[in-house]
Amino acid sequence: MPRLFTGLEIPPDVRMQLSMLRGGLRSARWIDPENFHITLRFIGDIDDRTADEVAAMLDTVRRTEVPVRLSGLGAFGSRKPHSIWARVEPSPALLDLQAEQERLLQRIGLPAEGRKFTPHVTIARVKGTSAREVANWLSLRGDFQAPTFIASRFVLFSSRASQGGGPYVVEEDYPLLQVAA
Structure with a gap:
């Protein structure tokens, strides 16, 4: 039974910038840079038949490339x-x-995502780290900025059941339409 989610990949130069933030926080489990991504829709553990339906439904998406800015x-x-x-x-x-992905996945019978979409890239898990330590760490690095990049595709990722953080495997990729210049 695969555990699936859709997302956008992070290009190597931005992954490098994010990886430079590592360190300085007790008990943090830093995400490996190759596993950085932006989750669009968590799907969860589903059977193979439903996974095939998900893949086919996502193939109907016709959207333009997405400019992405981390700030x-x-x-x-x-x-x-x-x-x-x-x-x-x-x-x-x-x-x-x-x-659109949310609507399409509900159309094939998957339950609605219970959380409001908050676009982000998880860089660390911090179980056991105090709120004060996290606040101090953020105050020193909170002005992080990365150059805008263009996401030219979205992907269907799989992961193994774990505490999070990967490894993630690209099962399918779906190109986004180029914006006319």
Whole structure:
């Protein structure tokens, strides 16, 4: 039974910039740079037949390339932080791509995603790290900026059931239409 999600890949130069943020935080489990991504829609553990339906439905998406800009850092879990992430600016193209995937996956019977879409790249898991330590770490690095890049495809990733952080495998890729110059 595969565990699936859709997402955007992070180009090597931006992965390198994100990886330079590693360190300085007790108990942090840093995500390997090759596993950095922007999750568009978590699908979860599904059977092979449903996975085939998901892949076929995603093949109907016809959207243009998505400009992606990472700007700032944050943490999920205010009193008990559990993840540190780089913020992805929520452009209309990104929000529309995510919303279309949500609609299509519900159409084949998958339950709606229970959480509001917050575009981000998880860079560390911080279970056991205090809110004060995370706040101090963020205050020193919170002005993080990366150059805008163009996502020319989205992918269907699989992962093994784990604590998170990969490894992730690209099962299918779906090109996005080039924007006319």
